[in-house]
Amino acid sequence: MKTYEPTAPRRVAFLGLGVMGGPMAAHLAAAGHAVTVYNRTSAKAQAWVAESGGASAGTPRAAAEGAEFVFACVGNDDDLRAVTLGDEGAFAGMAPGAIFVDHTTASADVARELHAAGLQRGIHFIDAPVSGGQAGAVNGLLTVMCGGDAAPFEAMKPVAMAFSRAVTLLGPSGAGQLAKMVNQICIAGLVQGLSEAIAFGQKAGLDMTAVLDVIGKGAAQSWQMDNRGKTMVDNRFDFGFAVDWMRKDLGLVLDEARRNGAKLPVTALVDQFYADVQGLGGGRWDTSSLIKRLR
Template sequence: MSEAPVAPQALAFLGLGVMGGPMAGHLRKAGHAVTVYNRTASKAQAWVAEHGGQAAPTPREAAQGAAIVFACVGNDDDLRSVVLGEDGAFAGMAPGSVFVDHTTASAEVARELAQAARARGLWFVDAPVSGGQAGAVNGVLTVMCGGEASAFEAMRPVAMAYSRAVTLLGPSGAGQLAKMVNQICIASLVQGLAEGIAFGQKAGLDMKAVLDVIGKGAAQSWQMDNRGKTMVDDQFEFGFAVDWMRKDLGLVLEEARRNGATLPATAMVDQFYADVQAMGGRRWDTSSLIKRLR
């Protein structure tokens, strides 16, 4: 939610999935002129019918005249497809404009696209988010950014329309690396929570009561507060999908191979998520790790 009124700007938003659609909606509510692009054109038309603004048939056309172009797509290849080439956003952007990538992607592609942007007189900010679909809908995402300070200062007040914190953490790629740290921490935390709940249930404890008690102490976490009781109830048809987490952990493990970091627990939990996928849980929430233990 915005800290202070921001003058309306011409913006573009590429990718209207479960994250991008609500984020673009918050930009419209903040008074900006938003042109959207989505690979499935009908989704862009539906967004316009709900929020106003306009849809464009290509990323290039969406980006024309935009001071800032935002994107939230699936992976590195999806990102390159909307940025580069004759119909890509960079081809339509005016010199001095800013491209903000909210995709959880690799640090490598962030550096690659930042270099390509500079060659065109553009700015590129890698800005992955944390907070999930609920955070996007409620406008309370945490945004981790890498890039030049001037480009960050241009995008930050606008991105506050759907965020509670937008922070510059270093040069190009730093935002993606920070998101990797986020996912490393979450992976082992959810596994620990799953083991604790499974243990308590085997021991015959009222685990909802136990969670209420230990949630007031050192074991407290967002995951415990928001997922503990649904884990007890075996409910997983919501939230951040296992498929998405495996994609993210794949990026983490690839980067760790590159930089020499040792991530034994993360590698193990990644394989546990593979087990959940094999159980049919590709779209279950990440808290479904507990299914392996039952």
């Protein structure tokens, strides 16, 4: 069971109640914070309130009014702009000095854009994408990678620990999103390597469950092997983070690499392998389904 570090109750808002945002907002409520939620589908917000308490609002602006911290976890850059900017966006409802914390996996460019837009209004913006998947959100054990200014980061960190195991400032605005891109590059390569290893072992007639038990105690060990290896052997791919979402994330990575000149040949190849999985009808399978194209 998640234990919550003692921190003064705060008035917070949470925008976006998907598979990640819903549990994250619930941990904020369980930690004692007064939470107002907004979701594009209002029925989902009402269901969240029925289960977790707090209140719901009909617009991002209304949710953000009076909040010291506004958290968000939406789909992409355009979704993020939609909940922050404009007459009904959260920025319009936030008081000077309030802090917007964005957990969307988005571009570094939009993080810098919204950081600048917030400063013009006297509010703070922190890009704070997360790693740990749906299980990490449900269990309150996410890793949060942050970009932004030090003072608002330090203010929001104890609040964000309600759903996190670690919340770390990695640099100025955009640094959190860039760190998440590093994370996704690592995952793409690891899952492809694990897929090839399991497919090879099965073709060789090995008991891959036993093999994974052995090599998981040595230098080949990884989170992906520990948590997805045996389910890949069993042909099970219903564990949360979907191929469609991974392709969105890798698109951000490859766009950024074109800008900064980084060479990512393996990442580009794995992105195309995920396109093959989509072609097999696996857009909603989890990322370990890379092995399907090898069978």
